[in-house]
Amino acid sequence: MFNTPEDDEYEFDFGNMGWFPPFSMVYLAAQINRFRRERRQAQYRALNHDTNTYAAHMGFFESFDLHYGNLVGQALGSDTYVPITEIRRDQLETGAGAVGDAIEENAGRLAEILTRENQSQTFKTLQYSIREILRNSIEHSGTDSVLLCAQYWPSKGRVEVGIVDCGIGIRQGLARNPHLEINTDEEALRLSMMPGVSGVAFEGAPTAHRDDVWANSGYGLFMTSRICMEAGAFFIASGNASTLIAGNDSNSYEQTFNGTAIRMLIDINRVQELDNRLRQLHIEGQEIAAGITGINTQGASPASVSASMRSAD
Ligand SMILES: Nc1ncnc2c1ncn2[C@@H]1O[C@H](COP(=O)(O)OP(=O)(O)OP(=O)(O)O)[C@@H](O)[C@H]1O
Ligand SMILES: [Mg+2]
Known part of the structure; x- marks a missing residue:
């Protein structure tokens, strides 16, 4: 185009x-x-x-x-879809430190529209994944606006969520971490999905807000991409690169997107079995992170740990 x-x-x-x-x-x-x-x-x-x-x-x-x-944002979305909806940072800022809570609320509301309930593992998985991707756009992209759209097809047992921002993109987001040497957009995408890799949380990074539950830890994209990889497919496009991950297959494609665009595809019949995997995934993430120098090896921030994992504590 x-x-x-x-x-x-x-x-x-x-x-x-x-x-x-x-x-x-x-x-x-x-x-x-x-x-x-x-x-x-x-x-x-x-x-x-x-x-x-x-x-x-x-x-x-x-x-x-x-x-x-x-x-x-006009259609009611009371069925099993969320129409194209703009989420703006200024609408979320209802008080100091409240952005995280507002994102959590939004993610919960959207997951509830899609599943029509708020208890199941499917609901929790969707709320978690939507929240992590929205958080990233609001916290890292440098823009005020995120577009989201979602559809649940009960007959196919599938949910698709698309979230895009027109911000700085993953490569520039990660460039704030001086421990990372990144030469291409493709490399940036690969790194961003590794556990503990973050543009803001790294060895020597300012420690302010570290005890905040919303403090970054570099686990959002790792967990979300793994969830989709094991229960559907994950696609991320940023800069001149894009990656599609499904099961054990990962393919890269050239395209140009000024910002970050993410597609999550979740097969809801596979979400139940994922429940037991989430905690294990998180431990695997910490083990992988421990083998990489200069990155955050403290594990995920509390906000990066899903509700189901927290309740299992
Ligand atoms: N929408 C985005 N725009 C720009 N950079 C992004 C975006 N999403 C992710 N990134 C970059 O990728 C990094 C990894 O994201 P990830 O969600 O895995 O970790 P995090 O947000 O740093 O920490 P956590 O999600 O655990 O709180 C971010 O720190 C940021 O540098
Ligand atoms: Mg994140």
């Missing part, structure tokens, strides 16, 4: 897009918004958008200012 030659007029044809999964919608919305920001002077025309009622209902077209269908 960004290789398109400069012109005064562009046409976006949505006619061939029969299927609008949540991640694709927020990813594409961010890309179209970037394209329009970079080519402000041009005229834009949309074709065949009016046949895509699901996307229109989810707020897809309004997410890049094409006035058709619901506004972002």
Whole structure:
């Protein structure tokens, strides 16, 4: 898309897009918004958008200012989906230190919409994963806004969640850690998913707030990517790289995304068996972290440990 030659007029044809999964919608919305920001002077025309009622209902077209269908966040989402929703840092700041709690609340609300309950392991796993990815965008991306969209397909037993921010990206986020030498975006993605690897928590980092439950520990992406890897698939795109992990397979693709875009796919039939694995995963993470120099080996911050693991203490 960004290789398109400069012109005064562009046409976006949505006619061939029969299927609008949540991640694709927020990813594409961010890309179209970037394209329009970079080519402000041009005229834009949309074709065949009016046949895509699901996307229109989810707020897809309004997410890049094409006035058709619901506004972002407008659909009620009382079924088994969360429409395209913007979460803004300024809306979360309800008091000192309350951002973490507000993210937790938001993640819980979204997980409850998707599962229609708030007790099961599926609910807890979703709340945990959504919270960790939202926290990262709010804490590390340098932007104020995150877009999220999710759909649960009960008949397929699958949930997909897409979360994107247009911030500094993973490589620059990690560059704040002087112990890490990172040469490519692909390397940054790989490192970010390792336990204890953080742009803000490292040997010699300022220790202020270390006793805060929301203090970073470098475990959010490790745990979340492992959860999805074992119970579905995890896709992360940032800068010029992207990685898709499913089961034992990991594949890298070139693409360009100015910020961080994450897709979590969870097969809910596999979440029950994951329950026992979470604690084990966390211990494995600490063991892996202990073998890497200069990173945080203290283990996850309390907030990075899932509710189920905490209740098992
Ligand atoms: N959306 C993002 N934008 C920029 N950098 C990010 C983003 N998400 C993650 N990162 C980078 O990747 C690092 C690892 O993220 P991860 O969630 O694993 O650990 P953490 O956030 O530092 O600690 P924890 O999640 O355990 O509190 C972050 O410290 C940050 O440098
Ligand atoms: Mg994190």
